Amino acid sequence: MLIELLTKRYPGMRAWLTQRLSGLVMAIYCVIALIRFLVLQPNYYEAWVDFFQPWWWRLASLLFWMSLLIHAWLGMRDVFKDYVPNPNIRGVLVKLLVVVLWLYLAWATWLLLG
Amino acid sequence: MKFSIYRFNPDVDQKPYMQDYDVVLEDSDQMLLDALLRIKDLDDSLSLRKSCREGVCGSDSMNINGKNGLACITKLSDLEEPVVLRPMPGLPVIRDLVVDMTQFFENYNSVKPYLVNNDPPPETERLQSPEDRAKLDGLYECILCGACTTSCPSFWWNPDKFVGPAGLMQAYRFMVDSRDQDIDERLENLEAPDRLYRCHNIMNCVEVCPKKLNPSAAIAKIKDLKFEQAREHKSQAKKQIAIKSV
Numbered sequence: 001m002l003i004e005l006l007t008k009r010y011p012g013m014r015a016w017l018t019q020r021l022s023g024l025v026m027a028i029y030c031v032i033a034l035i036r037f038l039v040l041q042p043n044y045y046e047a048w049v050d051f052f053q054p055w056w057w058r059l060a061s062l063l064f065w066m067s068l069l070i071h072a073w074l075g076m077r078d079v080f081k082d083y084v085p086n087p088n089i090r091g092v093l094v095k096l097l098v099v100v101l102w103l104y105l106a107w108a109t110w111l112l113l114g
Numbered sequence: 115m116k117f118s119i120y121r122f123n124p125d126v127d128q129k130p131y132m133q134d135y136d137v138v139l140e141d142s143d144q145m146l147l148d149a150l151l152r153i154k155d156l157d158d159s160l161s162l163r164k165s166c167r168e169g170v171c172g173s174d175s176m177n178i179n180g181k182n183g184l185a186c187i188t189k190l191s192d193l194e195e196p197v198v199l200r201p202m203p204g205l206p207v208i209r210d211l212v213v214d215m216t217q218f219f220e221n222y223n224s225v226k227p228y229l230v231n232n233d234p235p236p237e238t239e240r241l242q243s244p245e246d247r248a249k250l251d252g253l254y255e256c257i258l259c260g261a262c263t264t265s266c267p268s269f270w271w272n273p274d275k276f277v278g279p280a281g282l283m284q285a286y287r288f289m290v291d292s293r294d295q296d297i298d299e300r301l302e303n304l305e306a307p308d309r310l311y312r313c314h315n316i317m318n319c320v321e322v323c324p325k326k327l328n329p330s331a332a333i334a335k336i337k338d339l340k341f342e343q344a345r346e347h348k349s350q351a352k353k354q355i356a357i358k359s360v
Contacts, residue, residue: 004344012304012311013340078312082271 019074022067029064058112065108069101116196147185161210172259182261182322202264218260221277225285230296246292253287262319268312275308279319279329286332
């Protein structure tokens with residue numbers, strides 16, 4: 001059912017639900033990250049490297065980043081819709097945002113999997 | 115009592131201004147509307163709407179000390195001086211405290227605020243069980259004063275797209291009416307990205323509603339109905355696939 005609500009048949013629900021699901025992913029990641037942080041207590045550089053060493057944690061971190069960027073895309077798109085009435089300026093800002101978010105994703109992927 | 119009131123007459127004024135009034139009230143002047151009528155006795159150029167004087171018609175909604183409300187049921191003793199009165203935000207001002215509510219009612223009309231039932235009319239009336247009737251409580255009482263919708267930033271920025279809390283609450287009121295047969299159409303009607311989903315649950319609507327209604331909860335329940343609709347579509351699709359395979 002969730003998959004159906006994420007299809008083009010439900011354009012409004014799709015964006016709304018995507019934002020909630022991405023938020024949920026980030027919340028779960030933050031809880032696990034906090035637990036790992038408290039358990040491992042990485043307080044020097046090598047410990048931080050070890051913290052991000054497990055492949056599953058790097059994948060989870062990438063999932064977190066993807067969720068964050070999707071969440072930011074939907075949120076910022078709404079902000080631009082609300083506060084930038086000029087369609088030309090809004091178009092430029094939206095394109096700029098897309099470029100920035102893709103750059104962030106590439107950077108995060110390189111850091112985590114590169 | 116001191117008042118500062120938004121004034122604008124488009125025939126005369128270049129731009130709006132705030133006018134100060136200091137009026138002596140009578141003991142019988144208990145509500146803000148009483149004071150406004152007292153001011154109007156002194157200055158009959160002041161324009162405002164009013165009708166029932168008891169919070170039923172919704173005519174005298176305005177922005178009172180920064181918060182939307184009805185002048186006729188706002189106690190003077192609850193107000194800080196000077197009482198700052200402005201027209202409801204987000205709608206064009208016709209004159210002084212009178213706003214053009216065309217957009218508000220267009221949005222309201224867009225949700226088809228009436229029963230749709232294609233069955234032949236019964237001899238007497240379409241009956242409801244007490245349980246079904248109870249589902250309308252907290253919804254049908256809306257007086258369409260516009261206080262909630264004009265408190266909503268999503269309406270300010272997208273008045274022609276976002277239906278607004280009053281219209282959405284009425285949409286839900288007919289969705290849950292057991293006599294209505296148009297729920298699928300009603301949900302489809304709100305599916306465009308900006309009609310329903312611009313609500314970000316900041317709950318200004320709940321805070322200002324003079325009838326103590328909860329449009330925000332109604333909006334959340336419309337989203338629940340959307341889930342129900344998707345679930346039904348999926349089970350129907352499964353049934354059709356099963357029939358085809360047989």
